[in-house]
Amino acid sequence: MNTLIDRLAKLFSISDVVHQRPNLAFVTTPMENTIHLITHLRDRESFSLFVMLSCVDWIEDNQFQLTYVLNNPTEKIDVGIRCFINRDSATMESAHYLWKQVATYQRELKEMYGIDFPGSPRVDESFILEGWDNIPPMRRDFDTKKYSEETFFPRERPQSNDPAQYMKSKLYPDE
Amino acid sequence: MSDEKNKFENPDYAKRTVIGPDGKSFVVDPMQDYFLDARPKVYEPVSIPVVEKFLNWARSESLWVLGFGTGCGSIEIPPLMTPRFDAFRFGVQSRATPRQSNVFIISGYLSIKTLKRVVRSYEQMQNPKYVLALGSCTINGGMYFDSYNTINRLDHYIPVDVYVAGCMPRPEALLAGFNKLKSLIREGKAENGNKYVKDFDWYKANQKKIIKDWNMPDYNW
Numbered sequence A: 001m002n003t004l005i006d007r008l009a010k011l012f013s014i015s016d017v018v019h020q021r022p023n024l025a026f027v028t029t030p031m032e033n034t035i036h037l038i039t040h041l042r043d044r045e046s047f048s049l050f051v052m053l054s055c056v057d058w059i060e061d062n063q064f065q066l067t068y069v070l071n072n073p074t075e076k077i078d079v080g081i082r083c084f085i086n087r088d089s090a091t092m093e094s095a096h097y098l099w100k101q102v103a104t105y106q107r108e109l110k111e112m113y114g115i116d117f118p119g120s121p122r123v124d125e126s127f128i129l130e131g132w133d134n135i136p137p138m139r140r141d142f143d144t145k146k147y148s149e150e151t152f153f154p155r156e157r158p159q160s161n162d163p164a165q166y167m168k169s170k171l172y173p174d175e
Numbered sequence B: 001m002s003d004e005k006n007k008f009e010n011p012d013y014a015k016r017t018v019i020g021p022d023g024k025s026f027v028v029d030p031m032q033d034y035f036l037d038a039r040p041k042v043y044e045p046v047s048i049p050v051v052e053k054f055l056n057w058a059r060s061e062s063l064w065v066l067g068f069g070t071g072c073g074s075i076e077i078p079p080l081m082t083p084r085f086d087a088f089r090f091g092v093q094s095r096a097t098p099r100q101s102n103v104f105i106i107s108g109y110l111s112i113k114t115l116k117r118v119v120r121s122y123e124q125m126q127n128p129k130y131v132l133a134l135g136s137c138t139i140n141g142g143m144y145f146d147s148y149n150t151i152n153r154l155d156h157y158i159p160v161d162v163y164v165a166g167c168m169p170r171p172e173a174l175l176a177g178f179n180k181l182k183s184l185i186r187e188g189k190a191e192n193g194n195k196y197v198k199d200f201d202w203y204k205a206n207q208k209k210i211i212k213d214w215n216m217p218d219y220n221w
Helices: A002-011 A031-043 A102-113 A144-151 A163-171 B003-008 B030-034 B049-060 B072-081 B112-124 B136-140 B171-186 B192-198 B200-210
Strands: A015-021 A024-028 A049-058 A063-072 A077-086 B016-019 B025-028 B063-066 B092-095 B103-107 B130-134 B162-164
Touching: A002 A024, A002 A031, A031 A063, A031 A077, A049 A102, B049 B171, B063 B171, B072 B092, B072 B103, B072 B171, B103 B112, B112 B200, B130 B136, B130 B171, B130 B192, B162 B171, B192 B200
Parallel strands: A024 A077, B063 B092, B063 B103, B103 B130, B130 B162
Antiparallel strands: A015 A024, A049 A063, A063 A077, B016 B025
C-alpha cells in the first residue's frame, strides 16, 4: 500500500493520506485531478472494481466532499479518493464512461445533494423522489423534521413525564 | 422528468378523431378509454339483516391477501404463509393481483413513491375490502417520523381497519390481527371500503398534497 501511495505521489498532487487499515487508504486530491487519478488507478494499477461514490456535506466550509472507493481484486486492497467541490456551484466531472454503474451513483447525488454531473446518462431524471420540489433533502440546510411536520399530518403524541421529576413529585410533594 | 410522465404525455395517447374501416369517423381518447375515472360507489348492504349477517360471516372466512410488501414488515409474510405459522388454517391466503384480493397488508413504512402504487392497488381491489396496517410506522411514522420521504399516518390516505402495533410485529401478532379483523367483519363494522367512498374528496386531497407528480386518473376502479 505504501509503495502504491509513493508511486501516486510522484504523478499526482495528493495530500492527507489516511491509512485506515493495512488494505484501505484514503487520499485527497484536487477536483481537477480526480478523474485522471481514478483513470490511472483503473488502467495502470489494476483497480478494476468500482465500489461506491459517496458525498458528505461540509456546510461550515461551504464544500461537498466526494469519495470514490476503488478495489483491486488481485491484491485485495481498497483506495478511497476524496475531493472537495464548491457547495454553491456544485458541479463535478462525470466518470460514467469508466464504469457504467457510476451513472446511477451520480444520478442519486444529483437528486439528494443537487450536484450536477454534466454528460452523465439520465442524470436529470428523478431517481427515487418523484416530483420533489424542495431543496435536495440530504443537504444539511434542509430541515427534514420541519418538512415532515408540515407535510405528513403528524399524530399528536401522548404527554410524557420525566420519570425523576414525576416520582419526586409523587413521593415528596412538599419539597 | 420520469419515464411514467413521458408515457402519459406521449402523443399516441392524445385525444384524436379516427376513421374506422366502415368509413365512419369517431373520437378516440385513450386516457379516458383505458381508465375508468368515474367516482367510486357505495357498496350497499343487503336489506334483510339475517342475509347480511350470513354474508358477513362468509366474507370473514374468505380473506385473500394482496401480495404487496411495502416495507421491512413484508419479511414477516413468508413465515406467516408457510408451515411454521400457517395462516391458511385461519382461511387467509395470498393472491398476486389487487382485483383478486380483498385484504391489503401495509407492511411497514410507506414512502411517497410507494404510496402512489398503494393507492392505485387499493382502488383496484373489489369493494368489501379491508386494510391491515402493520407496525408503528403506519400508526405515527415510527422511527421514520421525521423523514422527508415517508408518511406518518396511513389513515389519512387510505382507511385502516386493524392496526397491528410493533416494530416489527411477529407473525403471531399478525394472526391476532387477522382474528380481530374477522370479528370486526362478522359484527358488520368493517365498512371502510364505503368510508373511502364517502370521504373520497378528503382522501384525494390528502393524497394529492404529498404525491406531487399526480399523473394517474382520480379513481382507478
